[in-house]
Amino acid sequence: MTTVTKESNVDVLIVGAGPAGYMAATWLARFPGLKVRFIEKRDGKIFAGQADGIQCRTLEVFQSFGFADRVWKDANHMLEISFWNPDESGKNVVRTGRIPDMQKGLSRYHQVVLHQGWIEGYFRDNLKKYNGATVEHSTMPQEMVIDESKVNDLEAYPIKVTLRHLNEEGSHAEQFGHKVANGLFRSANLVNAKEEDNGLAGEDKAEELEVINAKYVLGCDGAHSWVRRQLGFQMVGEQTDYVWGVLDIVPITNFPDIRNRCAIHSAEDGSVMVIPRENALVRFYIQMKEIDRQADGRVDRAKITPEKILAQAQKIMHPYTLSYEEIQWFTAYQIGQRVVDNFQAHDRVFILGDAAHTHSPKAGQGMNVSMMDSYNLGWKIGGVLNGTLNPKVLSTYELERSQVAHDLINFDQKFAKLFSGRPAKSAADEAGISLEEFHRVFELSHKFASGVDVEYVPSPIVAPAAETTQSLATNIPVGKRFNSFKVLNQSDARPWEFQELMKSDGRWRIVVFAGDMLDKDQKARVEKLAEHLDKEDSFMKKYTPADKPRTGLFHILTCHSSPRIEVELHDFPKALRPDHDYWSVYVDDESHHEGHGQAYKNYGVDPKRGCLVVVRPDQYVSMVVELEEVEKVEKFFAGCLVPRK
Amino acid sequence: MTTVTKESNVDVLIVGAGPAGYMAATWLARFPGLKVRFIEKRDGKIFAGQADGIQCRTLEVFQSFGFADRVWKDANHMLEISFWNPDESGKNVVRTGRIPDMQKGLSRYHQVVLHQGWIEGYFRDNLKKYNGATVEHSTMPQEMVIDESKVNDLEAYPIKVTLRHLNEEGSHAEQFGHKVANGLFRSANLVNAKEEDNGLAGEDKAEELEVINAKYVLGCDGAHSWVRRQLGFQMVGEQTDYVWGVLDIVPITNFPDIRNRCAIHSAEDGSVMVIPRENALVRFYIQMKEIDRQADGRVDRAKITPEKILAQAQKIMHPYTLSYEEIQWFTAYQIGQRVVDNFQAHDRVFILGDAAHTHSPKAGQGMNVSMMDSYNLGWKIGGVLNGTLNPKVLSTYELERSQVAHDLINFDQKFAKLFSGRPAKSAADEAGISLEEFHRVFELSHKFASGVDVEYVPSPIVAPAAETTQSLATNIPVGKRFNSFKVLNQSDARPWEFQELMKSDGRWRIVVFAGDMLDKDQKARVEKLAEHLDKEDSFMKKYTPADKPRTGLFHILTCHSSPRIEVELHDFPKALRPDHDYWSVYVDDESHHEGHGQAYKNYGVDPKRGCLVVVRPDQYVSMVVELEEVEKVEKFFAGCLVPRK
Incomplete structure (x- = not known):
């Protein structure tokens, strides 16, 4: 049974309670008196895995909202990167260098690592403190209609969104039968949009419909964004053949740099990236060399198990041993780099975060760039709504953030290629990637990855x-x-x-x-x-x-x-x-x-x-x-x- | 109507939820499985005023429990002391020097200032996190009987305490008719014990009696300690004639150093000490020259008003103007320096904090030394109770903390005299206090006041x-x-x-x-x-x-x-x-x-x-x-x- 039970006007509807959505809600809470609704289709159960890197610029922004100190205290601080490469025999990996994880002077912060779930917790506390919007879980949009005749009227509510309130069964993410929590459900590149929809929106599970008339809608609803699809926007870019597995484990190992960020390249078996996390947890990104594929080239995810991923890591990290005492999460993904073709419709509906750009996770950019999208947009919408800011400023969102998204994709292509490539066997081995080049690109990447180097072009809010x-x-x-x-x-x-x-x-x-x-x-x-x-x-x-x-x-x-x-x-x-x-x-x-x-x-x-x-x-x-x-x-x-x- | 409704055994009964009590409860929460009760006669309404200085050593201890960062973030940081003295005409005060408020290298922290109520809030949050004791408000002890035949039996509960649960009316501190919150109720030296009892324990207001059999009782119940009086212990020391008023105000002033800690000496009208606090609040300690006294030499508190205290400050701070936009709290006290003659009975009942030592508040020592008393004792009781520590270690509490209390009194006598004395008019004016001496003592005081210089003598827990x-x-x-x-x-x-x-x-x-x-x-x-x-x-x-x-x-x-x-x-x-x-x-x-x-x-x-x-x-x-x-x-x-x- 579905019935429309109410209809109301809101200033802003935020769709999706991930980092981009939370950042938007947090900004808007600084503009008292706005009516903001904040919906999330999932039921609010906390899951393991997901993003973890927090970049310098993100910490600066957290500080400006008052909770960088909590992140700084709880997170693991990554101070150093170690490089491991094949020895002369090609059979063992050996440490070939160490560099600081961050250049001096970029920011008063350096990169730290902490599970996304904790970050969302700080946002929730902060929203509470500032009387911000509360996440309405188990609520998903079902239909969106934009009345184009009203988009230039600041007093109008031109976007009509029908919401469906789900019961618990309908909104709890299915975990595909694995015993440990995994990311196959949320993973951007392995699951297609249809599957995701099927997982949630079975008609018989819906309980209630509601109509919201919004001045602005923010699509913060991730890689398979419903908002983006409603607008008919396309993700533009490429899918690569590289497949990577991810394990979040408490490792048992004699590998000495297990608490450093490590880039480990084996001679023939692929690469591992080590990201030490809070407490004794460590995340491993593991390049999967042999993997079963479907006819369309996509990975057959049913065949990816933590055991297979671990076995590959053991090969790569030889002669060091690796097993685990506890596994928290795993996933696998195929690297693709894509950017949405439009960031907004009528400067009324906006696409933010993973909904606007997807790429490989290893540089720890995704969650950060997503939050910075909302950080860019939030005050502009708040200012227009409270009557202080000229609405033409809203167009600077796309101007400023699409550039960042494309820069990110370019960066990621370079970075991912380096990581997935084979190390050069000698100076003459041009198909391989030289150690020197790898170190150099890694160091150069710090400035970009830190987030502090973003530069916005002239506009009504940046003087020419x-x-x-x-x-x-x-x-x-x-x-x-x-x-x-x-x-x-x-x-x-x-x-x-x-x-x-x-x-x-x-x-x-x-x-x-x-x-x-x-x-x-x-x-x-x-x-x-x-x-x-x-x-x-x-x-x-x-x-x-x-x-x-x-x-x-x-x-x-x-x-x-x-x-x-x-x-x-x-x-x-x-x-x-x-x-x-x-x-x-x-x-x-x-x-x-x-x-x-x-x-x-x-x-x-x-x-x-x-x-x-x-x-x-x-x-x-x-x-x-x-x-x-x-x-x-x-x-x-x-x-x-x-x-x- | 009063009835005994229940009787139970507890490991530790903490009497009094001020800083000493909170610190004790916080320590004991680190020893899982202990049964701790924590009672406070007041009804839990937050009051303004009270202590505010947080010393280096206290911050170190807060850090060891996990909440120094919250204090550091919320508190006002006092970095500098300014000295103001009469000019040559004797009519105006002028700035005669500035020094850092803390010597370099004493600690990684420096002194900060924050209202006691906030500190107690951090303790409460921390207790919650560690499943510690919850404060039972409106609960006061009525009778304590020690069974001396059992004090050497570690399994026994030799202290029987009868508790009275008050209704709200009985436990809400009377404010003596002033319109703004004041400290006359809690002020250690102006109110005598009898008055305080009368304010709370009217027989007709009690609702319920309860019997607790405790292994240990901690008297953290302040200057008028009920526990101390039950044991028949005496406060030993002297009362001076110096009377000081205290104002917590948001000042309107053209005095330039209002955000520094200031020692202001006028030629004839007494002294002011300025303690800038959180936000725009400032605490003033103001020496009262002319004050009405009762026959016994005690101050007639009914005659002390914020207006009188302010008028005195205006005289002292001439030619600068001082008024206020908002007053939060005021009090007045007569300086006395006293230490209890026994810190414990049978190493089963202990006296801590203000119950053990009283002195003038201007060096910001009271709350700190009180918390350090409990910090010294808490782990010893916890260790004895969990069977790891030899009970003879309990005797080191008195050994270690009575020395600190006496050092504190000696320090305070020197410090208070300097502050209450008249500045020397010339080098030949021996009755006056020279500027040089004042600066010197102030600088020397830092090490003591920081709390990091405490030294415990050899004992079972300090090797000879x-x-x-x-x-x-x-x-x-x-x-x-x-x-x-x-x-x-x-x-x-x-x-x-x-x-x-x-x-x-x-x-x-x-x-x-x-x-x-x-x-x-x-x-x-x-x-x-x-x-x-x-x-x-x-x-x-x-x-x-x-x-x-x-x-x-x-x-x-x-x-x-x-x-x-x-x-x-x-x-x-x-x-x-x-x-x-x-x-x-x-x-x-x-x-x-x-x-x-x-x-x-x-x-x-x-x-x-x-x-x-x-x-x-x-x-x-x-x-x-x-x-x-x-x-x-x-x-x-x-x-x-x-x-x-």
Whole structure:
């Protein structure tokens, strides 16, 4: 029996409670008053396996929401990569090198590893703290209709989605008869869409239908995205022949580097990648050389067992022994690299995360790039809905994230090929992959893999070159995320990572590098800027909603370069330090216990003259100008914000 | 109507849910299977005010229980102290100096400030996580009878305590008619015991009586301790004439150092101490010059109002302005320094925290020393109850903590006098306190106030000088807490604070400084030690309960000094690295991202020969010996542990 029991309007419907969905819900919770629904077809039972790598940029973003510390504490920290290759006999693998897992200076964090289920738990706690949306499990969309006549009306709810509430039996993922939890159900490349649907949506199991009229719909529903299929969007790209098995086990082994990230290449039997995890758990990615295939070239998954995967690993890792005390999860996948052909429809329905890009898991990118998709989009939707942001900004989602998705696919193709290839037997063996090349690509990959190198092109929210003066802050690149160095609070001498002060709260940051406040002329420049900010027609007043003049739409952060003890907080104009606010003025000086951040030097800013930097709510740099060039800032905001009514 | 409704046996009854009680419950939760009751006469409503300073050693202990990070994140960090003194006219205060609030190198933490209520919240969360005792509010003890014939019988429950369960009206602290929350109710020195009793225990309000037969009773019930009075113990010490007011306010002021800890001395109007707190809150300690007194010299508390306290602060801080936007709490106290004459009865009933020592609050010691009392006692009671520890060890509680209490009182007398005294007008003004002396004492106080300098004398759990060789580890002083420097995990190169690895889990640490493992002779010494540890009659086997051979009573931590990459984990004998345990062998080497801990150098250990260190479950050092001197270790444990049955 199915009956439509209710119909309602919502601002945002999030489909899919994986990392992309959780990140979206978390962002939207920072925009009070929005009506958000968050649905997930599964019944909420926690499963093992899935993604595990947490990159630097992701940790920075977690920090901006307030829970990076929990991840940092619970996760396994991967500090080092070991390379293992065949010895001269070709029969044994030997250690051929070790490098740090992350270049110095990329971020204040380094990569860590933790099961996806824990990450989702932190999101849930954070959503609770901020009165965010609760996941509605056992709920799947059944039909979506977009009323195109209404997509340009900001007050309308143009997307009608019919939801089906499932009973428990219908929504619990079938595990294909294996005794241990496995990923064959969720694995992106081995299961086709039809099978997945069959697993869940048996008509007789549905209990209840509900209609939701949404302003925006976010398709965060994974590789087999229902939302994507409703829109008729295609995944474009290639499937390779490489097949890999994955084991999450507590190993018994005499392999010495079992707690390092390892790239192990055997002479003839393929490769293993070792990812040590929380507690004594270790994930192994194991290249499967001999595998039964179906007529269409797809892997016959019924024939893949943990025993077969382990046997292959034992061959590759010879002469070291490998068995396990406990197995938590296994899966197998065929590498494919594909990107969706459209990231949005009418800037009303958006495709995010695995729904928009699939690739091999070994570089630990999937979960991270998925969350960064939502991190890019969340504040834009929130700002449009609360009336502060011009809706044309929504088009920057596709502009910015499709580029990242394609970069990711290119990176993954290079990375996966290196991993699945055979090591060169000698310098003359051109078909093989040389050790040197492997090391080099691995090291180069750090910057990309860390997530901090993403650069967004000019748009209404990233000023074009003509409107910004990069030379004023040579190491605060416009279009990239605002990097972090330590500064001291003027009032209490506490050191802070500058980026730490830029919480994900929906506000734009106006970073005033005030320069040398002991210089009379420079101080006058700062005071003139403050005078402008105090004016009734300045951006500070013009766009800030009338009901929140203090928390505001803008957060001014000042950092000066004079010795801290020669300057008092009250030397700064009031526009830069509201009453009771002792957390807005900072200084580039030596701390009592944590050294000197050398912020001006590291940011490439002139310590005499300073500059003005506009930073987006997602910590990306919009523009760099002289302290006097506040008209450029006015022009910039006129292009992306909506004056208050 | 009162009726005895039930009677039961418990291992430990904790009376009073302040910081001392919470710390005791938290420790005992690490000894599974104990029956612990935890009672508090108040009804659990959270109040403002109270203690706020968290010292270095306390943070180290919090870390060992797993929640220092929460305190560190939520607390205000005090990095700097400012001194303000009269100018030459004597009419205005001016800044005369600034110093760091903590000497470098004392601890990996520095002092932070956070309201006591938050700290208690972290304890509650932690107790929940470890299935610890839940606080039973509105429950107060009414009668305690000790059966002295049974105090030497470990199986007996010699202490009979009758509990009274109160209704809500009876247990809610009366606030003496002031509109804002105040501390007059809880303030140790202004309210006498009789008044406090009257506030709670009106006979007609009691609902229910219960009898508990306990093995141990912990009196954590504050300055007016009921447990202490039942035992007839006396507080010994003096009351001074100094009266101080306390305001917790969100100030409106042009005083520039309002976010520093400040010592402000006026010429004639007394002193103010400023303690910036979480968010915009600031605590002011204000010396009250003119105050109405009763016939017995006690302060007439009815006449103390926040307005009077503020007026005094305004006088002292002239020419700066001070008012407030919001007041959270106020109190007043008369400084007294007293220590209880006995810390225990029959080593069955113990007095801890404010029940054992009272003093002035300005050095932020009270809450810290109180928690450290319980931290000292908790593992001893836990160990005796689970049959691993010789009950004679219980006598070390009084031995160790009464010394600390007396040191605290001496410190406080010096500190309070400096604060309450008048500043010298010139070098010739001997009755006044010179600026130089004030700065000097303040700086010297850091080491004491940090809590890391506590030293316990020889006892069954601290080896006497003849049995230990301090010269083998010149900076691991026997009797003091094991200090922390960074070491790297051999298996994954992750840097750890060495002390961080010594969780408060009831285990003794055997720290093997293995020295240079590349040296054949040295390696043989380490192997010989391991051989001993593997023997059936070694302490490792003799005392460890049969049901937990792996988690054990001992935790072996090894740190070697050879270059990490020249040594493999498997080079170490199995006794030092059980199967699947990759977290027992460390190395003193350069980390990838966090520098070199120089542990051997900092601990004063010979990097060639190493040594063996025994560390108590509370991180205090018991002994230092040569790797061969394992017989000394055997002898030491024979003196404090109980062989398994």
